[in-house]
Amino acid sequence: MFDTLTDRFDGIFGKLRGKGKLSESDVDEALREIRLALLEADVNFEVVKSLVGRIRERAVGDELSKALNPSQQIVKIVLEELTESLGGEAMQVTFAAKPPTIVLMAGLQGSGKTTNTAKLANLFKSQGRNVLMVGADLARPAAVEQLRTLGKQIDVPVFSEATDPVSVARASLEEAKNTGRDVIICDTAGRLAIDEELMEEVRQISEVLDPQYTFLVIDAMTGQDAVTVAESFHNTLALDGVILTKLDGDARGGAALSVKEVVGRPIAFASTGEKIDEFETFYPDRLASRILGMGDIETLIEKAEAAFEEEEAEEAAQRLIEGTFTLDDFLQQMQQIKKMGSLGSIIGMLPGMPKEVRDVEIEDKQVDRLEAIIRSMTTEERANPSIIDASRRGRIAAGSGMKPQDVSALVTQFNEMQKMMKKFGMAPPKAKGKGRKNKKKKRRGGRTTSKGPAPMADPSVLMNESLDEISSLRLPGLPQPDDE
Amino acid sequence: MDPVLLIVLIVLAVLVVGGTGFALLRGRGTDHMPTLDPKVTDEADSILTKPKAKEPVTVEGADTGVDVDAPVEVEDEPLVEVEPEPEAKPATFRERLGKARTTMSGYLSSVISRGDVNAETWDELEEALIRADVGIKSTTEILETVRTKADDEGVKDGAALIELVKDEMKSRLGGQDLTLAEGGDPSVWLFVGVNGVGKTTTIGKIASREVANGRKITLAAGDTFRAAAAEQLTMWAERAGADIVRGAEGGDPSSVIFDAVESAAANGAEIVLADTAGRLHTKTNLMNELSKVRRVAEKGAGTVTETLLVIDATTGQNGLIQARQFTEAADLTGVVLTKLDGSAKGGIVVAVQNELGIPVKLVGLGEGQHDLIEFNADDFVDALFDTN
Numbered sequence: 001m002f003d004t005l006t007d008r009f010d011g012i013f014g015k016l017r018g019k020g021k022l023s024e025s026d027v028d029e030a031l032r033e034i035r036l037a038l039l040e041a042d043v044n045f046e047v048v049k050s051l052v053g054r055i056r057e058r059a060v061g062d063e064l065s066k067a068l069n070p071s072q073q074i075v076k077i078v079l080e081e082l083t084e085s086l087g088g089e090a091m092q093v094t095f096a097a098k099p100p101t102i103v104l105m106a107g108l109q110g111s112g113k114t115t116n117t118a119k120l121a122n123l124f125k126s127q128g129r130n131v132l133m134v135g136a137d138l139a140r141p142a143a144v145e146q147l148r149t150l151g152k153q154i155d156v157p158v159f160s161e162a163t164d165p166v167s168v169a170r171a172s173l174e175e176a177k178n179t180g181r182d183v184i185i186c187d188t189a190g191r192l193a194i195d196e197e198l199m200e201e202v203r204q205i206s207e208v209l210d211p212q213y214t215f216l217v218i219d220a221m222t223g224q225d226a227v228t229v230a231e232s233f234h235n236t237l238a239l240d241g242v243i244l245t246k247l248d249g250d251a252r253g254g255a256a257l258s259v260k261e262v263v264g265r266p267i268a269f270a271s272t273g274e275k276i277d278e279f280e281t282f283y284p285d286r287l288a289s290r291i292l293g294m295g296d297i298e299t300l301i302e303k304a305e306a307a308f309e310e311e312e313a314e315e316a317a318q319r320l321i322e323g324t325f326t327l328d329d330f331l332q333q334m335q336q337i338k339k340m341g342s343l344g345s346i347i348g349m350l351p352g353m354p355k356e357v358r359d360v361e362i363e364d365k366q367v368d369r370l371e372a373i374i375r376s377m378t379t380e381e382r383a384n385p386s387i388i389d390a391s392r393r394g395r396i397a398a399g400s401g402m403k404p405q406d407v408s409a410l411v412t413q414f415n416e417m418q419k420m421m422k423k424f425g426m427a428p429p430k431a432k433g434k435g436r437k438n439k440k441k442k443r444r445g446g447r448t449t450s451k452g453p454a455p456m457a458d459p460s461v462l463m464n465e466s467l468d469e470i471s472s473l474r475l476p477g478l479p480q481p482d483d484e
Numbered sequence: 485m486d487p488v489l490l491i492v493l494i495v496l497a498v499l500v501v502g503g504t505g506f507a508l509l510r511g512r513g514t515d516h517m518p519t520l521d522p523k524v525t526d527e528a529d530s531i532l533t534k535p536k537a538k539e540p541v542t543v544e545g546a547d548t549g550v551d552v553d554a555p556v557e558v559e560d561e562p563l564v565e566v567e568p569e570p571e572a573k574p575a576t577f578r579e580r581l582g583k584a585r586t587t588m589s590g591y592l593s594s595v596i597s598r599g600d601v602n603a604e605t606w607d608e609l610e611e612a613l614i615r616a617d618v619g620i621k622s623t624t625e626i627l628e629t630v631r632t633k634a635d636d637e638g639v640k641d642g643a644a645l646i647e648l649v650k651d652e653m654k655s656r657l658g659g660q661d662l663t664l665a666e667g668g669d670p671s672v673w674l675f676v677g678v679n680g681v682g683k684t685t686t687i688g689k690i691a692s693r694e695v696a697n698g699r700k701i702t703l704a705a706g707d708t709f710r711a712a713a714a715e716q717l718t719m720w721a722e723r724a725g726a727d728i729v730r731g732a733e734g735g736d737p738s739s740v741i742f743d744a745v746e747s748a749a750a751n752g753a754e755i756v757l758a759d760t761a762g763r764l765h766t767k768t769n770l771m772n773e774l775s776k777v778r779r780v781a782e783k784g785a786g787t788v789t790e791t792l793l794v795i796d797a798t799t800g801q802n803g804l805i806q807a808r809q810f811t812e813a814a815d816l817t818g819v820v821l822t823k824l825d826g827s828a829k830g831g832i833v834v835a836v837q838n839e840l841g842i843p844v845k846l847v848g849l850g851e852g853q854h855d856l857i858e859f860n861a862d863d864f865v866d867a868l869f870d871t872n
Contacts, residue, residue: 040620045611193827221803222800223800250805254800
């Protein structure tokens, strides 16, 4: 995997610590790294150039040289620039005063138009709209059937006929009027941007429909070509926004940034999974971190929220802090984590994990082995691993098909962790200064539910801090509120 | 196992402690995304699971409508219409890569016109390769090698330098055995990849080609997730004159493919072309399923002699990660690069071959049955660098 920008900056700036001012060549070196990171994330070449230019301007100004921690500061600048570039005005879909509101979907083959037509329809339906989906993809054999299947699932009617795409579009207007539908979403066939004939066809569809919104559906895995594609579609159709798909993979999605820069239209929605409701408003800041390979803590949290039994996890957290966390708790929480996906992918989302950790290949099988060991213990042993002597160890090893050393290793590490957690939860703060403050936050966060809404910054500090403490990791990555 | 254990504990602790706290804080303050009405029935859910974000398969067929698409009832007619087209000679890289050529040559012509080699020349070469999605690492490697050579040979001229780059790329990409291996009884060729890259269409094209070569082919409709995937493959089977084995929608892909292999063995078919559902390489369970598919395909009479990763030419650097994950799960023997007739240049295959040693075997240059051709490193590189 790629090093995160943060790691690289630490390399560059590490040697400068204590030296005070940054020289121009230091900045250059950092900018080179930024450029590489952006290119690796598939941000278009031209876009990278202009971005790096903007970042340089801010970096050479005194903003950077005054910073206590230049590497943290520069990451912050980069993130801000990226977020700014990705964001701008958030896309607000407003419905036409005089219905129907018409939406046209366009894009390359395989980008996900049909599925996202249904996802969008589902979203509008949940907002109380009467949606009609129009199957104008007559090229792909099963496209209309696919749309109908999806339509049945979300209970939205589908209109199509075996004529030609332009006629289908025209007829759909009539159909919507007759059936009292106030939103039309038109799916079209995938086409290559350089296919003049098909681009002309989609232009005609657009002319007939006169859509209020035209969305380009684009795959998050797209490479440098994204710009060409977006430009062609924009020239032909005058896009209003972009729907970014397949964000549930590990593509870093630099294409989105390119498209935004080139056509100047916002990314309106992101498709984040296979299910019909895995479709959401686009968050520029999340993608910015993702493009930089800095982890995606928001997504991680959402996954955790979905996977963990809240109460159980809360109790476990408390026991963890108090040092009464047992192997049984461990086993139980492990099950929850597994629901979130593979351990490797979870680690990938944690910001600030040191390279050594990220580089370890973790197979889920290895996790299963840990489980096997614990499952071979008696209840008593799980609650109090210190009673495990040689003979018990032998029995557990035999029961789980592992070696006795593996059993000891688990017990030892588990004890270590407990000690660490205990220190974290109860012991006087470390000399770091930040420790106490955050510890308090953590405990508040972990226990009470009655305080007023906490500022959003708090949890991330908390998350960072727990990482920080537990593994003595440094977390220069995220801009932290208490970071002067 | 030690580091793993430690990491597991760390992650667990972070998630349990940090995550819970975070979740609670958030839970109160901001409600996160509008959870759309997820009230989908179980059944619906399972269907939904696959149709996913993409409409993979069909993808390439999405063309003119003439070929694949003809609604089932009309099936005969379009067939006839499709055939005439094949008359056209199989596409060549050079013809098809016209667009790619133009984009790339923009940078290269300044390299040539400048004459002398200077720092800017190297930057432009780098830019040209990166724009083709070759990726930083492979680009750097290629250019480093060329730099050494240029120094040794005293090359001082832009045009000659481009030749050196071309030679270097050709030698890295070439020299591979591109024949699709047989030797099983029957041989199983398994097609894998993320969603929307064109797996089903690729299989259809290969079936046509192999049947035309006088082979007896069985198709296995192993994409049991996507609603119409089996229907689509069936149309290809009819068109190509191949047998097809289908299973229930939502059924176990392993058993469909196993059945296809058994049926092929019984009927004396030589090759089984096995389709699989598109899956993102990050979905552990789906990747495990794929490993199983590959294992089970060899449980009976057959042997898996090819496992081909289908990659879309528009894919960026994520393609390398895909290849890495898929080869881990299913032991890839080659890559099929599709949709190279668009404006994308498909340079990611250079990275895949360079870093993982998995060769590109076939290239899709269009939507017709005959537009799937054997990869040719010389043509590929020449076409990329052609400045005319």
